[in-house]
Amino acid sequence: MTAVARLGALLSAEEAGWIAAELRQRRLLYLAAKRAFAHHRGEVKSLLSQMLAENGDVAIAAAALDGIASVPRPDPLEAVWTVPSLPGIEGRTTLAVAELINEAQISVYAATYSASWQSDYVVALGHAVQRGVEVTVIVDRKLQRETNEMLQQQLPGARLWTLSSTDGSAYPPRQHAKLVVVDGKAAFVTSANFSDAAAKRNLECGLLSRDAGIAGGIRAQLHKLYEHDVLVDY
Secondary structure, three states: OOHHHHHHHHOOHHHHHHHHHHHHHHOOHHHHHOOOOHHHHHHHHHHHHHHHHHHOOHHHHHHHHHHHHHOOOOOOEEEEEEOOOOOOOOOOOOOHHHHHHHHOOOEEEEEOOOEOOOOHHHHHHHHHHHOOOEEEEEEOOOHHHOOHHHHHHHOOOOEEEEEOOOOOOOOOOOOOOOEEEEOOOEEEEEOOOEOHHHHHOOOEEEEEEOOHHHHHHHHHHHHHHHHOOOEEEO
């Protein structure tokens, strides 16, 4: 794959436009690369170096990035619902989260307030572990006390994180986020827990994004929380 083709696959339209403008204005590769999202900035810098080595012209490189920015792209956000079956209501259901987990090749970060035995989500996470995917599940400490053993049985080899209990109050903070990030490329943020009811019976709504910047940003935030002991090993 050429450097231009890889940049086309890697960059959002917004990033490509920012980098092109920076190249034209300052003509310095390292400054232009800083306009990319942090999680792939190093690769972008390397690819820009390849482009300039091939043609030696900043203007040509900027024009190529303009071309990447102008390619029509589908809306990166998709609404995903669980609702009662009604005439005229169509679209993907919350089971899309299991479909997303099944796509994973490298990593899955999944946060839930509660989970149920053999739910589609937990089964999908188990299959990901079996494929060699690095799976990290963030759970609520108090609510998952009873199901922690279940998760460990169904997800051997997965990392379990939880919110650090630091204030000693009668009403400690809860891990209430519900999300899935796959391979740093796609993210699903939802009201749904990892239960059969959430997938099939409750009224739930979420957004599925194929924007690598959003997905990578959520993953980076989770790691920062872990590095500062806000999230800890269960």
